[in-house]
Amino acid sequence: MLLDWITIRTPYENLDSQALAVVSGYGDRVQRINAETGELRWESAAWDSIRSDTHAINVKAGGSELWIQGSPARIIALGDAVFGAGASQALDIAGCIERMTAFVSQMLGCSLPRPASWKVSRVDVTNNLVLEDLAAVRIALSTLRDCEGGRYRVSQQAGDTVYWSHRSKMRSGKAYAKGPHLQYMMKNPKYQGYPYTADQLGAANRLLRLELKLGREWFSRHEWQAVTPAMLRDEWHDYFGRMIGGAEMKSESDVRARVMAAAKTEGQGKAALGCWALIQSQGWESARELQSKTTWYRNLKILRAAGLGDADLSKGQIVQIRRRVIECQAAANWAELARIA
Known part of the structure; x- marks a missing residue:
């Protein structure tokens, strides 16, 4: 990070x-x-x-x-x-x-x-997630493009890049393929930056870059001298962790078991599963309109507690990007990137 x-x-x-x-x-x-x-x-x-x-x-x-x-x-x-x-x-x-x-x-x-x-009006907190190859990075980006609803709004798309709420003065997000971005920069005849090697450029094709921008409004509420590295990490994990989800799930039976375990009562669990089924059949926006505000947010709270992320909820299916990728395969340097299989 x-x-x-x-x-x-x-x-x-x-x-x-x-x-x-x-x-x-x-x-x-x-x-x-x-x-x-x-x-x-x-x-x-x-x-x-x-x-x-x-x-x-x-x-x-x-x-x-x-x-x-x-x-x-x-x-x-x-x-x-x-x-x-x-x-x-x-x-x-x-x-x-x-x-x-x-x-x-x-x-x-x-x-x-x-x-x-000095006064601070913007800080970008960034992490590099390691996937199998550039194709996997682009599949992940395709999934993230569909992550809307709640606090996420895909506001712009350009090539291998997705933006969420890019005009927000509070928080905004950005995801892109780092490898193609590096190659694009280094092709510029005026490039004077870090001399990335051919091996590093190849390895960078595995990197999904996730950037959280904390803007002027965020710093109007937080005195920057009191902002710790732990707070910045938490902000990043809160933004992208909620988007991606908190558990590895492979089937609808996994969803059912986790939702029932996360709910306080059997009735609330069944209601949350009904909400999940409604999202799958009708889509996020239609499902929200068909439920009262109280019921909708109670069901979402249970679904998220079960491990579903906003990417799952937006798409109406279990996506392949899970929090285990963030926690287990976030590279901190080139040597670490080379060691991750």
């Missing part, structure tokens, strides 16, 4: 005079001008990429704040953005901010404030 993106900002009042002078004259500006009168309607700072020979981060000198964003994994160690290293892999927000601001400071030639002076 790693932190794959962080967006931070700090008011100009936190900058010393030297830094303020540097950032005030840094970067491009986008203007809107009235063609008839020549009047300047508005002006906005553009994001600019600050690069060394192998690393990059984005900076914007806005109207009253300095913004920095990008992948901390790309500016730590050799810049491996697949598994990360250091603070990125440790899910250490403060450590990532310190490394990002140090990088920008070095490239701009000025001193920037310590991590405590």
